[in-house]
Every structure is written in structure tokens, then in C-alpha cells.
Amino acid sequence: MLLLIFISAFLSNPSLLSLSLSQEGLYLHTVKLSLDDPDSALRSWNDRDDTPCSWFGVSCDPTTNSVHSLDLSNTNIAGPFPSLLCRLQNLSTISLFNNSINMTLPSTISECSSLQHLDLSQNLLTGELPTSISDLPNLRYLDLTGNNFSGDIPASFALFRKLEVLSLVYNLLDGPMPAFLGNITTLKMLNLSYNPFAPSRIPPEFGNLTNLEVLWLTQCNLIGEIPPSLGRLKRLTDLDLALNNLYGPIPKSLTELSSVVQIELYNNSLTGELPSGFSNLTSLRLFDASMNGLNGVIPDELCRLPLESLNLYENKFEGTLPESIANSPGLYELRLFSNRLTGELPRNLGKNSPLRWIDVSDNQFSGELPGDLCEKGELEELLMINNNFSGEIPASLGGCESLTRVRLGYNRFSGEVPPRFWGLPHVYLFELVSNSFSGGISDDIATAKNLSIFIISKNNFSGTIPAEIGELENLVKLLATDNKLNGSLPENLANLRKLSSLDLQNNDLSGELPNGIKSWRNLNELNLANNEFSGEIPEEIGALPVLNYLDLSGNQFSGNIPNGLQNLNLNLLNLSNNRLSGELPPFLAKGNYGNSFLGNPDLCGHLERLCNNKDESKSEGYLWLLRSIFFLASIVFVVGVVWFYLRYRKFKMAKREMEKGKWTLMSFHKLDFSEYEILDCLDEDNIIGSGSSGKVYKVVLNNGEAVAVKKLFGGMKKEGGGGGGGDIEKGQVQDNGFEAEIETLGKIRHKNIVKLWCCCITRDYKLLIYEYMVNGSLGDLLHSSKKGLLDWPTRFKIALDAAEGLSYLHHDCVPPIVHRDIKSNNILLDGDFGARLADFGVAKVIDSTPMGPKSMSVIAGSCGYIAPEYAYTLRVNEKSDIYSFGVVILELITGRLPMDPEFGEKDLVKWVCFKLDQEGIEQVMDTKLESCFKEEICRVLNIGLLCTSPLPINRPSMRKVVKMLQEVGAADNQMKGGNNNNKDGKLTPYYYEEDASDQGSVAAAS
Template sequence: MTPLLPLLLLCLLPVTAAAAASLPADFTALLAAKAALSDPASALAAWDPSLSLSLCRWPYVLCRSPGDPSVASLLLSNLSLAGEFPTQLCSLRSLSRLDLSYNSLAGPLPACLAALPSLRHLDLAGNAFSGDVPRSYAAGFASLATLSLAGNDLSGEFPAFLANVSSLEELLLAYNPFAPSSLPDAFPDGLPRLRVLWLAGCCLVGQIPSSLGSLRSLVNLDLSTNNLTGEIPESIGRLENLVQIELYKNNLSGRLPGGLGGLKKLRFLDAAMNRLSGEIPADLFLAPRLESLHLYENDLSGPVPSTLERAPALSDLRLFTNRLVGELPPEFGKNCPLKFLDLSDNRISGRIPATLCSAGKLEQLLILNNELAGSIPAELGQCRTLTRVRLPNNRLSGAVPRDIWGLPRLYLLELAGNALSGTVGPTIALAKNLSQLLISDNHFAGVLPAQIGSLTRLVELSAANNGFSGALPASLADLSALARLDLRNNSFSGELPHGVRRWQRLTQLDLAHNRLTGNIPPELGELPVLNSLDLSNNRLTGDVPVQLENLKLSMFNLSNNRLAGNLSPLFSGDIYDDSFLGNPALCRGACPAARRATARRHSLVGSVESVLTIAVAILILGVAWFWYKYRSQSQYKRRGGAEAGGNKWVVTSFHKVEFDEEDLLSCLDDENNVVGTGAAGKVYRAVLANDDVVAVKKLRRVGGAGAARKDKDGMKDTFEAEVATLGRIRHKNIVKLWCCLRSGDRGLLVYEYMTNGSLGDLLHGGKGGLLDWPTRRRIMVDAAEGLSYLHHDCAPPIVHRDVKSNNILLDAEFGAKVADFGVARVIDGSRGPDAVSAIAGSCGYIAPEYSYTLRITEKSDVYSFGVVMLELVTGKRAVGPELGDKDLVRWVRGGVEREGPDSVLDPRLAGESCTCRDEMRRVLGVALLCASSLPINRPSMRSVVKLLLEVSSKTAVVLVEKEPLGA
């Protein structure tokens, strides 16, 4: 039978050719479109006649029916396609839906699409189309229902003529840099079906026309982030189908129109960041479905209407930064599922309503900087959903209800600047999630409970200017996450707690104006990031520990204590003139005779001790020399392999290397060569015999049988991942792996040495000022090109999974390379997003969806790189005390929304030119796009590279995440 097979195939060839000749026109059009597009991810590889002659079986293609092979839908969203629009698609006469959103298509919009008779849904959002919107779009599109061109680079006049497309149901043109234009004075009655009008960020000026009230089917109206002026027209109150109104960040003025309470379907109203004035209309809170009302940062005045307590569906109310006065309705919250309340920076008085959490859903209560009086309601202590409570700078008094101290989900409790009294209750041990406890400037008294040491997540404890007394609880030393401890101006007594070396993250310690006694713990000098130390006005004794010389302090005050002895020469400079005042027995240099009187009786003992000290020092030096020689010989034998009973080192080279392994290993004995330490092990700088410099990562091992076995597996994962990844890829912006060495369960990775270390250390260390804006922009482009290579040019693609500033290394010229591939994963696109068993990455850089789905895609890296870009633009760390309770992404978004993009730019770049600052704003917009909460909204890394390269010619548009209904 076998010899007949070739003959059978030859007989089938004419049939196949005949079938190909009779293929439908749509088949040919799709193949031509595929040929015209750049497809780096091979998303359209299956569009191949040799694989299937039925285009209805091709991915992303839907036909009209099983018996009709005409193309009805083409769904090509988010596939990294590039190039100009393939005009061959305009011949698909049965096409009803075309979705090319979130790719990298550029050039002009295709005019030919308007001639497609069946087209109902056209989505070209999130590309780089430029130029004008073709006027043919107004005359064509006989049945078009959805037109989405959002997030492109369209310019020219705003296409008001699109209002003539009478079949439109959704018009989405947001975030395009149109020339400043006004909305049409009269919206025609020919848009009876229009449900979604999304025109945010379109550079619109002028007033909102009252004719907008003729769009009676409108469900979602979004005109936010423009420059609209004048009043909000009352005709909006006639749009009975409205669900969402977004007017935030304009220059609207005047009063809020009446009648909005009659909108029976209204759920979301946001008119924040405008210049609205007058009182809030009383009927507004009577809208039966109103869930979210944002009117913050306006000039609203008068009382909060009493109808607020009758709002049936309200869950999110933000009225902060206005001029509201008067008391809150006493039963506010009783009839609605309130979750978020922010009334900060007003002049609201009276008591806090006890009913705020009646529905048991309140999460955030923010009423700072008002005139609230009375006690905090005990009912709030039963509100176990609370996560943030901020009530500082009011006139609250009385004791804090005991249950509030122990709310289990609370991570921020801020009560500073009131007249609260009583004690901090032991129930605080239940507040396991508490990160910030800010209770300064009150009348609290008693002791701090020992249970406060169980708050393992506590980052900031500020209780200054109170009446606390007693000893500092020893459990304070257990707070290893603590970054700021401020207990000044109380009556604490006793000694500082032992074990303070566990405060490895502490940046500020202020215990001034207390009654502390005893010695200053030398361990304070071992705290690596402490930069503010104030122990003044206490009763501390003893000398000033020399270990304090290790600290790099911007604020240092030990004045008005009872310290004695000679100061270290380091503390003799003028900069410390005020640091030691009020310590009569403390002196610089040799103490005068009067001060030595106390020490004379110890002189003989001191002489004997000196002799003994010298003798012991000589003995120790002798033993150390002997041990060094013995250890050197032992290590030499161990490296020899067989003669020491160990395994020989096996070397695998990926580039030509010229060094002896003994030269390499000898550099690992000196801890002075350590240039970095991570979770996987230490990194050493090694100078070889030929004067080449390399970086060597020595993977960590753990003692003990079980531990060693566990570590061996973990080391193998990291080791094999880096070798498998870096051993096969080559790119100028990926760190080069020279070779690897293995010996049993030990592993060494030898890389090219990067002179300027990691971006994170340089940017956030003392040398951050070296990085001017052009250097930072170049670093972004280099790193983006490295990640783009991993995502788009490797087959299959590689996801790094731990993109952060510490994993971007800089050479002598500040060229950037991506490093540390210990948790990298290869992505098999045929299986969809890969699932992992545990989260990899670093806090502040992890994409939101990754943390709860454990699914990895290239978009996870894009989010992390967006955070790195924000670090370079703002100079801030991804997480840190300076950001409060936010990560960097939320901090930047909040700053941009409140005060504009300039408010978040790195102040160290203040001297840059106007051109550079324009570029910073544009890069900020790209970074926020990368850090979008939804993966579909993030660009590909190839698009990021393109955006960064073109940033000098782009129009500045800062995209603040605000996603409307139907968009």
C-alpha cells in the first residue's frame, strides 16, 4: 500500500487547485490584509490556506452563518498588529463588526470604511491614527451604531459632523488632541438612538449647549478633562435615561442645575475639579438610584441638604475642598449603603452621625480639617468594614470607643489635632492590618499598651504632644516595619527599649521632651536608613555612642540631657554645634580639669584596663592571622574538588571567556567586594587577572538537611531560569551572561559588570541628582527596548515577572540593561495566559490582575514598567512612607487629579528647560497608560518604545484613569 501514497497525492492536486480558484472574495481580502500588516506576535499565523481552506475556522473571524462564508465580524483587538490600516478590509461587504483596538496601527483613518453597507460596530481605539477624521464618515455609514476612535492621535477640528450619523448609538472620541473646538450649538434630532457620548480629553472649549437635552436616549455622557466653561445647562435634567454624567476637570461655573433628582436612572455624577458655586440642590439626593456623587474641589457653599439622610442608594460621596458649613443630618447613612465618605477641608460642624455605618458597609471615613465636635460615636466601633478613618484637625473630645482601636481591617487611623482623651486600649492588638496610627496633639494619657508590639504591619506611630507616661513598651522593638516613630512631648520614663536594631526601615525617631533615662543604645547606629534622630530634653546619661557616626542624619539633636565624656572627632564640626547643647559633662576633644575630677578615681583602673586591652588586641590579631591562614588553605583545598571531598566546578560558557575559575572564586572571599544582596543571594564585583571586571551572583544556601534540600530546589529554579533565559538571548539592552559555574547544589552566574549599579539605588540614593531628564528618558527607552525584545522578538515570548528599578542596571554611560531573570517565564500563546502557583515580583510593581488571578501575560510587565517610569518622572519610590497609604500609581493619579501633572514631577528636575518639562508631562501620560488597572488598556511594549521615541513631538495628554459606562 505504501508505494501508492505518492500517486494518490498527485491525483488530489488538481482538486485542491480547483478549490483554491473558487475561493470567495473575502478569503482573498483577508490574506491580502494579513500581508499588509506587521504581525510580530504571529497572531494571524493560522490565516493560511495550507492549514484550512475555510476562513470561518480562522481565529478572530466570524462568518454570517454555517452556510454563508462571508465575513460578519473581525475581532483583532490587542494583537500587537502594526502598520497602516489595510484597505483590503474595505471589500468585506458583509462586515458588521470590525475591532482593531489597542494595536499599533498608524497613519490616516481609512475613508473607504464609510462605504461598507453592513458595518454596525467600528472600534479603532488605542492606536496611533493621526490626521483628520474623514468627512465621508458623516455621509456614509448607513447603519453604523458604534464608532470608537478613542486614544489615538487625531488632530484638526473636532468632527462635529459625526452628529449627522443618525444611526449612531455610541460615539467614543475621547483622548485625541483635536484643535480647540466647541461642541455643536444644536444637536440634531436625528440622533434618537445615541446612548454613549464619550468626549473626554478632546480639547473642547466653550459652553455645553442646552441642545444636549435633545439626546433623549443618552445613557452615558462624559465631557470630562476638557476646558469647558459656563454653567451646566438645566436641559440635562430632561435626559431621563442618563445613568452616568462625567463633567470633572473643566472650568464650569455657576450653580448646579435643579431637576437632577428627577433622573430616575442616574447612578454616577462627577462634576469635581471645576468652579461650581452656590448650594447643593436639595433634590439631588432624591435621585432614587444615585450611587456616586463627586463634587470635590469646587466652591460650593451653604449647608449639606437635609435630604442627604433620605438618599436611598448612595455609597460614595466626595465633597471635599469646598466651603460647606453646618451640621450633617443626624440619620445620614441609616437609609443608604454608604461605603466612602470624604467631606474634608470644609467647615462642617456638629457631631459625627452615629448612623454612618448602619448598612455595615462603610470602608473609608474622611472628614479631616473641619469643625466637628463631641465624641466619636461608639457605633463606629462596630463597623468592622472600616479600612481608613481620618478625622484630624477637628474639635472632637472624649475617649475613643474601645472597639475602634481593634477594628480588624483598619490600616489608617488618624485622629491628630483634636481634644480626645483617655488611653489607647489593649484591644489594639486586634488591629492586625494597622499601618498608620496618628494620634498626636490630643489629651491622651496613661501608658502605651504592650499589645502595640503585635502590630506587625505598623509603618508609622505618631503620638506626639499628649500626656502619655510610664515606660516605653519593650514590644516596640518588635515593630520591624516601622518607618517613623514620633512620641515627642509626653512624659515617658525609663530606658529606651532593647533590640532596636530590628528597626531596619526606621527613617525618623523623635522622643524629645520626655523623661527618658539610661544610656543611648549603640544599636541605633546600625539602622541603615535613619536620617532624623531627636532625643533632646530627656534625662539620658552615659556617653554618645561612636556607632552613631555611621548614620547619615539630616536632623540630629541630643541636647539638654545628662550625657558625659568626650565626643568623637566626627561630631566636632560646626554642623553639630546645636546637637549637644545642655550637656555640661560632654566635651569636644580632651575634657578640662574641672570635668576630669569625676574621672580621677578611675584613672588607675583605666590604666590597667588600657594595658589589658592592648594585650588582648595583640592576642586577637595573632589568632585572627592564624585563622585566616588556616581558612585560606581549607578553602583552597575545597575549591580543588576531589582532594577536599567536594565536587569540581563545571563551567558553561555563553560567550568567549578568558579567566581561571580560581581567580574568580578568590574574589568571593572578600565581603568588601559585595555590590548587592537580593532574595537569591549576593552579587560580587570581581577583578580578574586580565583586569576585566565582572559581576558574580552567588546563589544562597541554607544549612540543615531539610533546609538545604529546600534551598537546593529553590536555587535550581532561579539558576536554571536565568541560564535558560539569558543563555539563549542577545540584545544590547539585556544584561549579558558570560558563563555559569555549578558544583553540587552551589551555583555562580557571571555577568558583565555595570559600573553605575542599579537604577533604583542611583535614583533613590544620594546620587539621584546626577540623573538629569535626558538621561532618565534615555534609560526609559533602553529598558523599554529590552522588554520589547523579550515580548515581541523572542519565540516564544518571555515575561520577566520582576520588572523594577533595582533590576535595571546602568553602565558607565548610563545605558540601561534589564537584569535578574530568576523568575522569568516563557509564554506559550496557544494555551492563553499562564497560571502560576505563587506571585513573583516586588511590592508596588505587581499588576492588579496578577495578584488575584495568578495569570501572567506580557501586560503584567507593562504595568511594572509603568511604575518604573513613574519613579523616573517623580523621583519617588514605588512604595514608601512619603506616599502615605498609597502606592506610587495611586499617589500620582491623586496628585494629577487634584493639582495637575506638574505637582508630581521630581523637584530635583526643577531646573530643566521648558521643553524638557513638556516631555516629562507627556512621559507621565505614557506611564499612567502603562499602569492602567485594566490590562486591555495598557499598550504593548513595542508601542511603549514608539511612544517614548516620539514623545518630543507628541501633544501632552495626561490620561487619568476614568472609564465610562459602555466604553
């Protein structure tokens, strides 16, 4: 009988053939079968081997052949954590870094009694941290970074006996910062960064961790002051408290951290002066306290340290930069922009150190640039915008071939630019705007092959534009306005196929425009105003597909206006004050371009009287005949309309009588109209919008009020979801959209969510009746000729209204509701431009489940608005709505669509980040917005970029977004009331944040 049982098991499980495989090998082979291994990383795990010691990722003790280490990092395996590993009694190391281990971490992990090193970082684990993990008696290293753990850190973590490394970075832990971690005195590294903890103070108990070498609490929602007890951490080498809400002074006790190598305190609200005692920090190499409210002077004792990186930008420091900073032998980064520093830069700056990045923009520095800035040949960024520097550019900088970004604008530089400085081979951004430079553009510019943005406006440059510029195939922007350039444009300028902006206004340029400019397929702006160009306007200009700004005024162009200009979608056209003649093309004769042709006396068209008033008498001969024909046609038309109306009314009455009794009415508010009033008005004349799911009508009721009626057709829709225009939800059953709409709007009430009056259902279609919004959708208004109605205060009000509506859905509805299709077309505007969220056809209620957010079977949303993680995980949560709302903010600020051919492969978010980095806020703001609101716009832009952070954990909640927007509004009102504390009364130019490419808040968000 036993033999039969054995044979049966033998035949049903061929793996039993491997009778020689050790017991530990059998455990591991079972683990292999429990995991998804798409890349066959475990193909060497052969059950016919004697031991698993030769298997990939497995290490054994050479004496006993017992498995003591398992490392399957970066193998793309998936599945739940294999608890069977705990059967390996001598297993001391498990590393499953960067895989797709999912579900929860089981409490049976405590059975891995020999475990010393556990690395499960960058996986998909969810749920709460298991309390039993602290039962592992020998555990020294625990890394759970980059998962989706939530809830509190268990109090049992205080019981770890030997733990040296605890890393919980990038999870969803939202309890308070636990003080009991101060009991794990064996800790050498504590990293809790990037978790949405409840607002908490830094526990003073952390000062008990006297063995601690690394303390990272970045972006942990910390508040309050830095506790002086941290000064007891004598072994600490790395302290990072950045991106929190800490306030108060920097405690003097931090200068007692004798072993510290780097201190990062940036992006808090710290105030006061830097404490004395920095001379104690002899090991300090990096000090970053940027983006705070610190003031006073930069201490000389800080600058005497062997610093490698000093970041104090966006504070209120005054006085001079100590000369001693030039003696730091390892200094490679110096960022001091947006302070109130004065005096000259140290003469030897760069002579003794490998300077790589220097940014002192937006201060009050003066004097000449030090000649040794690039002595070590490593300088990459030279950013000196908006100071009082004077003199010439040192000739030595012409040999600094490592430079990639040069921004010397808004200073008092003069003299000629060194010839070799024009031709720096790796520079992609070269900006000298608003100085007093003179001389010509050297033909050495031919070697600047990487040049992308070239801005030399508002100087005294003279001479011709060298032909070598036409060889710079990467050039995107060429801005040289307000100079004394002369001569004609080089013919090979037409070779610049990537050119998007060419602005040469207010110079002395002459001659005809070069041939071949049709190759400027990416040209968006062409401004040649106030020069002496002559000849005819090339017909090729009409073939430029994305040109929307054309200004050729104040020249000597002659001949006819090319008919091809009618093909362009221009926001601005100015051909005034030339010598143009002939007939005005019909499309250009519209009122939109009423002032575009002034000062061309020989130009004929509808906007002016015909040339020399000729043929007037001949015209009168036809006038009587035309009037007669028009009168007869009018009579025929009126009779036809009356006849058609009577027939149509009769048809409608018959249809109404036929359909009486077939309607089911479901109301959500008290109604003073009937469904028949709605039915009578559902004709083509009242359509105000349509999509793949149906049509929208405007219906004026008998009481004079108007409602909007969405008519949804029955059956299955294969083309897309509930709004048309970019929606990408495929195969959606229309009934689901209808049910989602009434389930959502029927039970919620908020001033910033569109009101659903009622719904009507019949066999063929369904009707949803909403309050009517006079100004339509934000998208339609913002991207039309009417966007001039949307000044900045109005746009800000719309953003705040929409944020409050979305915050209500996320935080005040139980359970929370995710809209899933936030976009400008789904934000409707009333007569006072108050905003309301609409179109809840794909909205979802978020169920609280232990497994976290549910996945959807399809992607809902609209191109350009979809959060990156939603597109590949299909997980529904509030963070995807917040990303979409951030795109709407960027839309309001830029006036651009989320997807635009001008962006190339980028979307609006990436385009904004790129523009900020390359050119600053001016090139991002909608030209319709007034510059006086620039500072407020900058703050709102920063909120938009935070909302569109690629990492969901970095996006603020909608409640936080509302608060930030309200603070912006309050700060703006205070500033208008005369309480601006800026010393010189100027707005801080926001585009300097983008120069802090590693530390600034914009860069961090993007």
C-alpha cells in the same frame, strides 16, 4: 506538460495535499501563515480539515457552512491586518481585540462588504484612519480604541449609513473635533475620549444625534461652553465631558435629559450655580461635577433623586447639605471635600443607603457624627479632615469592620475613642490628629492586623502604649506626639520590622529603650524628644541602615554616645539636654552637628573644652615639639612641591610642542581663546567630574573666564553612555555620542541650553568645550549638604527654565529633538541658579515618517527617569522626555533621588503617589521647603504627576507644561499681591485631592 506543472507545485507546497479544504478554509490558512502566533493560538487551524468551522475563533452559518464570524481576541497574534479576510463574502464580524496587529489599516478594508462588526481595539495600528472604511454599507460597530492612529478624523465618516457604535478612544488624533459626526444619526454610542484634539468646542451638531445613548468626550482638549443643543439627546444615558477646559455655566437644557443615568463634568472650569430642574432626571444615579468653579448651594431637588454617587468636591458650594440626601436608597459614594459647606450632616445619613465612601473634608461642617453611617456595614472610607465636628465618635462605628481608611484629623472631637474602634480589622490608615480625644489606647488594637499608618498626635491621650501594638506587623508609621502617654515602650515594639517612622515626642514616656531595635531595618525617622527616657542610647541604633532623622533630646539618657552613630547618614541629629558623658565620637565632632549636643555638661569632644579643663598643663608640654615638627615638615613639603612643579611644567611644555599641529578645531561661536590654552590645563588638579566616557575639567582662560571641557576617549565603550551615574545605555559607540553632541548643540541657540563653544579632535581623544556653570548640576546640589541653598522660588525657577529649554527642543527645532536623558545631573546651574540642559550625547532627531516614531536598538536614559513605555517599545518621542522631566519635578519637590532603598520596589513616582494617598502632601515635601509655599508646591506637584502619567497620551506637551508652570508663577504672584479669593484666607490643603481616589487629578495622573 500540465501534469508536470501540477506535480512540481504539489511537491514544492505540501499544503496542496489538503485538496478537500474549502476555499474559505484556504483563505484562513493563508491568513494564519501571514501572522506571528507565539502562543500557538491557531494550532487548530489544520489544513487537512474539510472546513474551517471547527477551528478556534471561527464561526460558520449552520446551513451553508460559510464563515460569518472571526474572533481572535487576546491571542497575542501579531502582524499587519490580514486583508485576505475580505475574500470571505459572508464575514460579518471581525474581532482582533488586544493583540499586536500593526502597521496601517489598509484601504482595502472597504472590500469586506458584509462586515457589520469590526473590533481592532488595543493593537498597534498607526497612520491615519482610512477614508474608505465608511464605504462599508452594513457596518454597525467600529471600535479602534487603544491604537496609534493620528491626524484628522476623515470627513468621509459622515457617510456611514448604519453605524451605531464609533469608539476611537486612546489614539493620537490631533485634528479638530469634527462637527460632521453629527450627521451619523444612527449612532447610539460615540466615544472619542483621550485624544489630543486641537482645542475645539463641542459641536452643537452633536445635538442631532437623537438616537445617542452614550457620549464620551473625556480629555479631548475641549474649550468653550457646553452647547444647549445636547439637551435634545432624550435617549442619552451616559454623558462624560470630564478632563477638559470647558467653562461657563452648566446649561439648564441638561436637566431635560430624561433618560440620563450618569453625568460626569469633573475637572473643567465650569462656573455658576447648578441649574434648577434636576427633578426631571428621575433616572440619574451618578452626578460628578467636581474640580470646577461651581458655587451656590447644593439643590435639594438634586439630593432627592435616587443617587448612588454624588461628587461635587473642589468647588465653592456653600450652605448646608440637604437632609434629603440621606433618603437615597442606593447612595454608596458621597465626596464633597474642599467646599465651604456648613451646618451638620444629615442625622440619618447612611441609615437607608449602603454608604461605602464618604469624604467631606476641608469644609466647615459642625456637630456630631451621625451614628448610622455604617448601618449597612459597607463603609470603607470615613474622611472628615479639617472641619468643626465635635462630640464623641459614635460607639456604632466600632462595629464597622468594613472600614479601611479613617481620617478625622483637625476637628474638635473629644471624649474617649470606643474600644472596638481601635481594633478595626481592615483599617490600614487611622488618623485622629489635632483633636481633644482623651483616655488611653485600648488593647483592642491587637485586632487591627492591617494597620499601616497610625497617627494620633496632638490630643490628650494618656496611659501606656499597649503591648499589643507590637503585634501589628504591617505598621509603617506610628505618630503619637503631643499627648500625655506615660510608662515605658513595650519590648515587643522591636517586632515591627516594617516601621519607617516612630515619633513620640512631647509625652511623659520613661524607662529604657527596648532591646532588639536593630530589627527596625526600614526605620527612617526616630523622634523621642521631650520625654523622660533614661539609660544608655542603644548601640543598635547605629546599625539602622536608612535612619536619617534622630531626635532624642530633652530626656535623661546617660553614658557614652555610641560610636555606631557615626555610621549613619543623618540629616538631623539632636541629643541635646540629656545626661550624656564621655568622649564625643570623632565623626560626630564635625561642625555639621554643632548644636546637637548642647546641655550635656559631662560630654567631652572637639566642640567643647575638654572635661573640667584637665590635662591643660600637660598638653602645653607637647606643644613646642609639635610646632617644631610641623615647621620642618612644611619646609620639606614646599621644596618638594616646587621641584615637582618645575619638572611637570617642563614635561607639559614638551608634550605641547609634540602635539602642536595635531588638533582639528571646529568652533560654533566666535572664540577669543586658542586650543593650546585648553590643552595646558587638562591635568588632574582641574577635574570636576568623570564618567565612563571621559572626564570633565574646569579650565580658567588667560582672560580670566572659565570654560568646562569634556574629554572623550576614543574607541568603543562597553560600560555605559555619556554621563555615568545610572546611565543604562550599553555598548554605545562613543563616536555616536560625540557626533550627537556637536550635531545638536552646534546648531541650536537657547538661553536654557548649555552653550557649546567648540570641539577639538585628535587621534586619541576628543574635547568638547562648554560654557562653565558655577553651581554645577542640579542633582549634585539637590542631593548634597548644600541643598539648603535651593529654596522653593529657586527650585521653581529651575523647573521653569528647564521646561523652556526642553520645550524649545520639542517645538521650536525643525525637526524636533528628543534629549533622551533628562535628569537632574544633566541640568546645570549658573551663578544665579539659571538652569540649562546639558549632555546631548544620546539625543535624537525625530524623523517624521508614516510609520510613526522609530525604535532604537538600545535603551538610553537613567534609572528612575525612563518612561515605562520606552523601556519595552524603544520608541523615541517627546513623551519619554516629558516623563523624565516630570521625575525631575518630583525630585525638586521631595528632595529625594529617583531610586532610593527606602522606596523598596517602588521608584520616586510610585512612592510619591503612595505617600499622597496614605499621608498627604506634608510627607512628600522636602523638609527644607517652607510651608508658606505649600499651595504653589501642590500645583507644581500636580504638573509633575501629569508628566509622569503611565499613559503617554495623558502627558501634556512641553509647551503646555511651560504654560502651566507660568500660570502657577502668575497665580502665586497674584496671591502675594493680596488677591487671594479664598473666603477664609487659608490655603486649600492639597492632600485632600488624594482622597478622591477615583476622580481627583492627582489620582488620575498617577
